[in-house]
Amino acid sequence: MATSARPVAPAASLTSAGGPTSRIQVTVNGRSVVAEVEPRTLLVHFLREVLGLTGTHIGCDTSHCGACTVHLDGKPVKSCTVLAVQVSGREVRTVEGLEVDGKLSPVQEAFVEAHGLQCGFCTPGMMMTATALLARNPNPTDAETRDAIRGNLCRCTGYVNIVKAIQLAGKKMQSASSAPGGKP
């Protein structure tokens, strides 16, 4: 655990620069991962470069665009502005964790059906924010939806179909949960 007040002794470095590293344990998309990382390793680089989860994108570096959005203990955060060491002992979910048992999540389905994406670069982050929104509020208004995604920039869609996709996903979730045999 990284709660020690002393830096962990240097170990095999993920980067070449040879600084001290810390051992972290993170649960990513339900799987526990242990790694040695330099303290400065950004969560987004840890996910992309170390774990090969390249669905999380980098769009701006200054926490403005949201392309790097992942869930940290269920809440959407910008992984370009989080250190990997900060998430030790915690749960991270990325876009790769949305599909379960080969079935797209309602949000993924709705983004396709409502044409909520074009170049696809902002899409993973947008869907992570949408997933978190709908978990709190499965029936968001236009204004609520737009406010929820204000930290996720999209340059292609003009947002109209993203808003529609999120609302469609909310409806799908509600009808799935009210259907016989569906989850409460």
Next chain:
Amino acid sequence: MIPPQFEYYAPSSVDEAVALLRRFDGEAKVLAGGHSLIPLMKLRLAEPKALVDINRIPNLAYLREEDGYLRIGATTRTGDLLDSALLRKSYPILTDAAQEIADPLVRNLGTVGGNVCHGDPGNDLPACILALGAVLAVTGPTGPREIPAAEFYRDTFVTALEPTEILTEVRIPKARSHQGNAYQKIEKRVGDFAIAGAAANLVVDGAGRIETAGLALTGVGPTVVPATAAAAALVGEVLSETHLANAARLAEAATDPSGDLRGPVAYKRAMAGVLVRRALERALARAKGGS
């Protein structure tokens, strides 16, 4: 953009954190939400030797009324302010301000302590805590002390907090009946820094007369601007159009904005006046039981 190397510590108590800050003698930085610090490090505008991550210190994230104060722990996320029913009912100024901070993703990590301590004149919470007459509880090598919010802000990125001290709690006097407050802000685009912002806190008596008033401004000076004269002029009055106009004028006079992409000096100053008036109107309506 990659931050330079640093040592990382995640202490489990405030005392341990303070000891680390002391050990690095000003060359360590406290990592809370990280949403101001980490970008600065990625731009290599900040190159601290060490980061002291206070997020793993237990019992530093809370929000409760106790002993005459609303107490907000330093690592409380700004998003938690928005979710609080207590704040929406009794301290709506903080709900207003939280809604204005960056975006929902940033608010899931950004902390109250960070917003209060960073010293950026564009941060939203400093004006609110000034208007509310808050006190900041800090702990340093010599133990805890309290700093009134009104004495905390010295200059851009400069506060009364010593490099070896940590903010632990924001203490806001418990809401009274007939108290109302509001935060108003305009920006070029949501999530951008304020063109200007105004925080107003009023307590009225049964006759609608102002008993106490607090006013402070965002984004119109090198640091948060207390509009003390404007607030003082309201006390004892039943607010009329003349009083509002006067308060706006006095608030404008207190500003010292710099011209930039968000507008020239005259515009920002005028907006401070407009927003003071709007914040007062809403605060007054809330004090009288409206929303």
Next chain:
Amino acid sequence: MSAQVPSVKGGIGQSILRKEDGRFVRGKGSYIDDFKLPGMLYLDIARSPYAHAKITAIRTDKALKVPGVLAVITGKDLEAAGLAWMPTLMSDKQMVLPTDTVMYQAQEVVGVVADSRYAAADGAAAVEVDYEPLPVVTDPFKAIAPGAPVIRTDRKEASNHIWHWETGDRAGTDRAFAAAPVSVAQDLYIPRIHVSSMETCGCIAQMDPVSGRFTIWMTTQAPHAIRTVFALVTGLPEQNIRVISPDIGGGFGGKVPVYPGYVLASVASIKTGRPVKWIEDRSENLQADSFARDYHIHAEVAAERDGTVTALRVKTLADHGYTDAAANPSKFPAGLFHIITGSYPFAQAFVEVDAAYTNKPPGGIAYRCSFRVTEAVYTIERMMDILAHRLRVDPAELRLKNFIPPEAFPYRSALGWTYDSGNYGAALAKAMEIIDYAGLRREQAEKRRKGELMGIGISSFTEIVGAGPSATFDILGIKMFDSAEVRIHPTGKVLARFGTKSQGQGHETTYAQILAEELGIPADDIRVEEGDTDTAPYGLGTYASRSTPTAGAAAAIAARKIREKGRRIAAHLLEVSPDDVEWKDFAFRVKGVPTKSKTMQEVAFAAYTNHPPGVEAGLEAVDYYDPPNMTYPFGSYICVVDIDKETGQVKVRRFVAVDDCGTIINPMIVDGQIHGGLTMGFAPALLEEIQYDENGNIHGGSFMDYLVPTAVETPNWETAKTVTPSPHHPLGAKGVGESATVGAPPAIVNAVVDALQPYGVEHIDIPIHPWKVWQILHAKGAPTP
């Protein structure tokens, strides 16, 4: 058969879901930064803090000591290899790295190669460079004034003036102005903006030292042209160069140029014998990649007293930064700016443009528009409103009175373009009906009485896209055709490859729909590939809304070539003469006996198993489509704004866009293109701009200050269509990706200026920041509550 109109699954006009989305929603897209090759190195770049300075020393020893750093590259290193400079598309040259002088802030100075991304960044931070600042010129007017410091001392001409370009009849236009009873004039500045695709630029260059094979995966909208440019610049044999453009996270014109980073990564790979990755960060992208716009325009319109327009005269100064690296067809230094007569039958027009060097990064690329068409549309649509204002007539009425009438097409403009088709009045009438224009004007009159500010703005634009006919359109001599190669496999499934490159437009879907329609094969059975120069036929790429007008046409023609061959195979199968077989209702049918037929799938199988004597086996075709003319999409947009009188904030309340892009292939995708285009029209109208101070320091060089619209302020766009097919395109399609970016800004500005009419305002330069509106209101007197 039933009475239904025959159709093929996924054919033209159907809103089928996109084939590409499956990978994108799973996070399985393959963008450049997702690739990792064995032994791959990383390039980072040290950049100049000065806008203009002499380099007096470069020290790289500290950088080379950073663990993991393997090499540094300076301008002197490149100079030795003859690669310090490279040609631009506009017969100018630009630096890969400076040997002695930097000419803009954030210019590349030293490349650092390391075995990890983090080490490369540390290495770049450790590079030390001594500079001796030189006088900076950021204002193009000052740049071309006598006595200005000369930026490009490498040129013969001791001047910052690059070129003068003019078109039209100067004398005739002057005479028309002299005779005109009414004329209006206005200065308009369209500031520098940046496309800011969500994905920045980057590449992986790999020189195989054994085979001599050079492969570059790069964020390019035009892979084939890049291959040829690389061959010409480096001298590498073209068959040994392979350019692969993987999934692209938005292009909008910003991924057309060759940036120094690509060349540096290539040099680094040649130097190290290992693959080298270079990925820009956002600040580098905003500060150093090519910009758009930066046109200082003076426009004049002459008219009769009744508002009939007669002449247009435009003088423009273009700020190109330190080099002319615009991405225009070679014969058009100011792009297609001379579409500026717009939707109106000006009898006389004259346009002149002068270009200047300044200490800013290079460019003059598009921002989601065909070459300089946004500048043209903005100018004419603003001028029409200024004229309406001056004449005190309604801007809708003035436009309806002046439009080129539908019966006048094909219409030849005063500046020499032949518009293919149009029905401008119908589009405007439809927009006015949807938004209830008359009702809005009544509401506005009511609000004005109450002192409230509400404005209504119209833009009735005509675009020119689909470059272009080979007679006039080329890039470095390469004609601007585009291509499709269509192959039908024995089982009736199709592989089709194109010379274009989607960056989010959905080519994998729309091209499949075109082929489905033309071949009678379901779109699901058609696989579309682009972006690999080893496999795709040569094409000039995707920009300027040219994919559907050129490669889309090539798809249709290639399919028709296949049908022609298929007819002979079908005749063989049906045991009739080829002359007795026709392609009808998605099958080869015996004329007069439509039930006697063979499907394309049956014919395909026969092409490999039972082909007739005298006919080659196989079923495939290639088409290189040279368009006979440009296409001219058009539309009418109406915008309603409300203005907060105290703060100057503008809120777009409604925005109705009626577009006519000819035949629509996938309505869902077309609407998506328009939504996105409108947002990229809204952005520069109200938010985005890159400014420089007098020392050449950039303002707006990160997403902290460069304000890309969020979902909150972006209007909820309302769209509608009219359909006026292009008479010369095989499908009647015109292209749509950029119409809205081009058409939207003047609608928004016209609405704001309309709201401020009671104050006598005729123009506000974009972006319309709240403070600009406030200053006007403030100067005209305190707002009355």
